[in-house]
Amino acid sequence: MSGDTSPFALDLAELHGSLGDPLMEVMNFLNEVTSRHPGAISFGPGRPHEGQFEVERIGAYLDAYTRYLTEEAGHTPDEVRTLLFQYGRTNGQIHELVARTLRNDEDIRADPESVVVTVGCQEGMFITLRALFAEPTDVLLVPSPCYIGITGAARLLDIETVPVPEGEDGVDPVALRETVAALRAAGKRPRALYAIPDFANPTGTRMSVPARRRLLEFADEADLLLLEDNPYSFFTRADARVPTLKALDTRRRVVYLGSFAKTCFPGARVGYVVADQEVRLPGGERTLLADQLSKVKSMVTVNTSALSQAAIGGMLLTHGCRLREVNKAAADHYGQNLSVLLDSFERLLPPSRREAAGISWNVPEGGFFLTLTLPVPADNELLETSARDHGVIWTPMTYFYPDGGGLHQMRLSLSYLTPGEVAEGAERLTELLQRSCL
Numbered sequence: 001m002s003g004d005t006s007p008f009a010l011d012l013a014e015l016h017g018s019l020g021d022p023l024m025e026v027m028n029f030l031n032e033v034t035s036r037h038p039g040a041i042s043f044g045p046g047r048p049h050e051g052q053f054e055v056e057r058i059g060a061y062l063d064a065y066t067r068y069l070t071e072e073a074g075h076t077p078d079e080v081r082t083l084l085f086q087y088g089r090t091n092g093q094i095h096e097l098v099a100r101t102l103r104n105d106e107d108i109r110a111d112p113e114s115v116v117v118t119v120g121c122q123e124g125m126f127i128t129l130r131a132l133f134a135e136p137t138d139v140l141l142v143p144s145p146c147y148i149g150i151t152g153a154a155r156l157l158d159i160e161t162v163p164v165p166e167g168e169d170g171v172d173p174v175a176l177r178e179t180v181a182a183l184r185a186a187g188k189r190p191r192a193l194y195a196i197p198d199f200a201n202p203t204g205t206r207m208s209v210p211a212r213r214r215l216l217e218f219a220d221e222a223d224l225l226l227l228e229d230n231p232y233s234f235f236t237r238a239d240a241r242v243p244t245l246k247a248l249d250t251r252r253r254v255v256y257l258g259s260f261a262k263t264c265f266p267g268a269r270v271g272y273v274v275a276d277q278e279v280r281l282p283g284g285e286r287t288l289l290a291d292q293l294s295k296v297k298s299m300v301t302v303n304t305s306a307l308s309q310a311a312i313g314g315m316l317l318t319h320g321c322r323l324r325e326v327n328k329a330a331a332d333h334y335g336q337n338l339s340v341l342l343d344s345f346e347r348l349l350p351p352s353r354r355e356a357a358g359i360s361w362n363v364p365e366g367g368f369f370l371t372l373t374l375p376v377p378a379d380n381e382l383l384e385t386s387a388r389d390h391g392v393i394w395t396p397m398t399y400f401y402p403d404g405g406g407l408h409q410m411r412l413s414l415s416y417l418t419p420g421e422v423a424e425g426a427e428r429l430t431e432l433l434q435r436s437c438l
C-alpha cells in the first residue's frame with residue numbers, strides 16, 4: 001500500500017480469521033513471484049494450454065445454443081431473449097445438456113434436476129459445503145496434500161478440515177478408518193471426504209478401480225459422503241478408462257463436482273454439482289440435495305451467467321455432448337509435456353546421480369501435475385533463488401499440506417507450457433539442483 005494513511009483503519013485481527021491465514025495468500029504470492037520474473041519458465045499455474053482456443057468460436061457457440069433453444073427445445077423468440085438476457089433459473093439452464101454429456105463421457109446417469117450449474121467448480125464446493133455442514137462438530141476429511149480450493153472454501157465457512165495422508169492409490173484406507181474412529185470417539189461427525197481420484201492436484205496420483213470400490217464401501221459403512229472432484233480425468237497418457245466414483249456409486253454416496261475450466265475453457269467460469277441425494281423434509285416428503293443447494297446458490301451468485309452457460313451449452317452441442325473426443329488434442333499436448341519432462345529428468349538425473357543425492361519424482365499417467373522431492377527444503381527462499389538466478393518457477397508443496405509437511409517437495413505443473421519450454425525448464429531445474437543439492 002502507498003500514499004497517506006487514513007485516520008480510520010480496520011484491524012486484520014477483527015476481520016474473519018481466514019483472512020490472516022497464509023493459505024489465502026498462496027495465489028497472490030505466486031502471481032507476485034511470476035510478475036517479478038516475467039522471463040522465467042513457470043511450472044506454477046494449473047492453467048489449460050491455449051493452443052485450442054479460437055476467439056471466433058465463442059460467437060459460433062452462442063449461435064449453436066440459440067438454435068438449440070428454438071429448434072430443439074421449442075422456445076419462442078421472446079422466450080429465447082428472456083433466457084439469454086434475464087436473471088434465470090437458479091440451478092441453471094444447461095443442466096439437461098450437462099447430464100447428456102456426463103452420460104456420454106463418463107457413463108454417469110444423472111437426472112438433469114440433480115445438476116446444479118455453478119460459477120466454476122469453486123462455487124460448487126462452496127455451496128455444497130455450506131449445505132452439508134450443519135454443526136461445529138461436523139468435520140471435512142481431506143487428503144494430505146490437498147487442493148487449496150477446498151481447504152480455502154472450508155476455512156471461509158469455519159468448517160474444520162482433518163487431513164488423511166494420501167498414498168499412491170488415493171487416501172490411505174487404514175489411516176482413513178482410524179481417523180474416522182478417532183473423530184467419532186472425540187464426539188465429532190466426519191461428514192464427508194473430499195477426493196480427486198483422477199490425477200489429483202497437487203500430486204498427479206490416480207486411484208485404481210479396487211481402491212475406488214473400497215472407498216465407496218467404506219463410505220457406506222462409515223456413513224460418509226464422498227465429494228468427488230474431477231477436472232482432469234480426460235487428460236491421460238494411458239488408454240484404459242477408469243470409471244469415476246460417481247459412475248460406480250450405487251447408493252448415492254457421491255456428490256460429484258464438475259468443472260468445464262479444463263475441458264472447455266476457464267474464462268466461462270462454468271462448473272456444476274451432481275447432487276442426487278434425497279433429502280427428507282419434516283413432513284416426510286423428499287426433495288433432492290440439488291434443491292437445497294439452490295437455496296444457497298440463490299444467496300451467493302443468484303444464477304450462473306446466462307451468457308457463460310450459452311457459450312458452454314453451445315460448445316457441448318457443437319461436439320454432440322461428447323467432450324472426451326474434442327479434448328484429445330489437449331490430452332496429447334499434456335501427455336507430450338509429461339513425457340518430455342520425465343525423459344529430460346531421466347537423462348539429466350540418471351538413477352546413480354539422483355539416488356545418491358536423494359532426488360526423486362513420481363510418474364503420473366496423466367493430468368497436469370508432478371511432484372519432485374529434494375534433499376533440501378523446497379521453500380520460498382529456494383523459489384526466489386530459482387526464479388532469480390535460474391529463470392524457473394514452481395510451487396512449494398508445503399502450501400498443499402493442511403497439517404504441515406511436504407517441505408522437501410515441489411509441485412510442477414505442465415499444462416501451460418510448450419514441450420520446448422518444458423525441456424528448457426527441466427534443464428534450468430537441474431541447474432538449480434546442481435547448485436543446491438547435487
Ligand SMILES: Cc1ncc(COP(=O)(O)O)c(C=O)c1O
Pocket residue numbers: 046119120121122123147149196201229231258259260261266270271
Ligand atoms: C482439483 C481442482 N478442482 C477444481 C478446480 C477449479 O475449477 P473451476 O475453475 O471450475 O472453479 C481446479 C483448478 O485448478 C482444480 O485443480
